[in-house]
Amino acid sequence: MTLRWHSTPLARTVLVCLVVGATCLRLDWLATQSFHTRERARVAEQAAALRALLEQRLHLHLAPLAAGAAVVQLKPDLTPAQFQRLGQSLLKDAPAVRTLALSPHAVVRDVFPPEQARELHAMPGGEQSARDGTMRLAGPMRLSDGAIGMVARRPVYLDPDTRLQLWGFVSAVIDYERFIVLARPLLAAPGIDVALRHVSLSGAPGAAFHGTAATFDGLPETALVATPDGFWQIGARLHGGWDQPRPYSLALRLLMLAVLLVTGAATWLLRARGLRNKMLLRKLESGEAARVQWVADTSHELRTPITILATHLDAMQDGIIAPTPANLAVLSDTVKEMERLVSDLHVLARADAGAQALRCEPVDLAELCGEVAAAFAPRLASHPLRYSLVDTLPPGWVARGDRQRLGQVLSNLLGNCLRYSDAGGEVQVALALHGQQIVISVDDTAPGVPDAALARLFERFYRVDESRSRASGGSGLGLAICEAIVGGHGGRMRASHSALGGLRIDIMLPAHAPGDHHGDCP
16 A cells, blocks of 8 residues: 555654744744834834924923013013013923023113023024024023023014014023923833934934934934924934844743644634734724824914913013003904914814815816915015916816815915015916816925925924914914815825925816716715
C-alpha cells in the first residue's frame, strides 16, 4: 500500500508546525505594526493637546493688550493712577504677564507694576508694528534679570479705521516659566521627546527654544501654534526613534502557541471583531475630541469681547471713562460682535446636524456673481481692488441650490479679498465647467497664505494672522461656514496658491445641463 507524503504522522506534524509557526510570525508582525501605530497615534494626540493648550494660553495672555488698546483709544490721556487700576484689572486673569506698559509716541510713560520697569529695554522695535498695524511677539528670550520671557507690543491708533494717528504702543512682558507651567506635563510626557521652534509666515523654520533640534529629524508628529509673528512648531516623537521594540512576554507567546492549534479559527474571528470594535472606539474618541475642541475654541473666541465689555464696565464704575453715547456705542458694537459669533455657531451646528434649510432652485451663477460684485462695488472702488469675471460656462448650464446661501458664500469670499489683499490689487472670479461640475474660482493678489496654513484654512476659528483678523472683525468661522453651505449642496471647496500672487479658492458644485430635470438638493 502506497502512502502519500502528507498522510504520515511526521509529515502532518511538520505541516502543522509550519502552519502554526507561519501564523505566529504573522501575528507577531501584526502586533508589532499595531504597537507602532498606537504609539504614533499617542504621540500625535500629545502634540495636538499641547497645541490646543499653548494657543489657549497665548490668547489669554495677549488679551490684556487688546483690551488696554481699546481703553486708550477711548481715553488717550489716562492718568498714572487710572492706568494702575486698569493694569490691576487686566492682569488678574493673565498670571504670567509680568509687566504692562503704555508708550505714547514710543516713549515709556506708565508701567504696571512699577517695579518691573527694568524689563522694558527688551521691548522689540515698533517700526514694523506701527507700519502694518499688527501685534508683535518676541521670544522666548533671556531677560535682564536672567529669567526667560516673551515681549509683546501692540500699536494704538486714535483713528483705527485709517491708522493715520498713531498714539503709541501697549506693551507687555510675559514670564515664560509661568506661561508654560500648565504645559509641563505634556512637554515631559514619559517616553516622548518634545521640541518647540519658531516658524516664519513663509514656512522657514527657526531655532528651537525648547528641546533639541534633533527632535525634528526622523519624521516627528508636528503641530503649528499660530502667533502674531508666525508660528511655533511642535515636534514630538518617541524617545530613541519610532522603531522601538514592543514589550514581549514569553509566557503570553507560549500560551499563544499552546491554544492556537485548537482555537485558530476562533482567534481570527475574534480578531476581526476586535478590529471593528477598535475602529468604532476610535470614531467615538475622535467625536469626543472634536466636541471638546469645539467647546474650547468657542470659549476662547467669546473671551475677548467679554473681556472688553468687563474692562469698559469696570472703567465706567471706577470713573476712568464716562458712560457717554460714544463709549456706550463701543459696548453695543461688542455685543453685536458676540451676536454675529453666536449666529455663525448656530449655522455650523445646524450643518453638523444635517438640518440646513436650503431652498433649491436653478441658479445662474454668472448673474449671481454680478449681483454680489455690484453690492461690493463701492468697497472695491475705495480699497481699491480691480474686479473681473471670466465666464466660460456653456450657455444654459446652471447649478441647483439656495440662491441666498450661495450668494452668502461669494460675499464671504469677496469680503476676505477686501480684508486681506493689498490696495491696488485684483480680484478675479472665474466660472468654468469641468466634467459634471461647475467650478467657481476666486483669485486675489498678494499677500498670499503660507503652505503650512493652506490645509487649515477651513478649520473653525483658524486664522493665518491672529491679530490682523481680529482687528478687521473676522471670527475665523467664515470659510468653515462656506464649506458647510457648499457641502450641503453636494459640493466641496479647495484652497491653493493663486497665480495672481495671493490665495485661490475653488468651489465645485454639481452641474445641470440645459433641459435637465432639476431634482432636489443633496
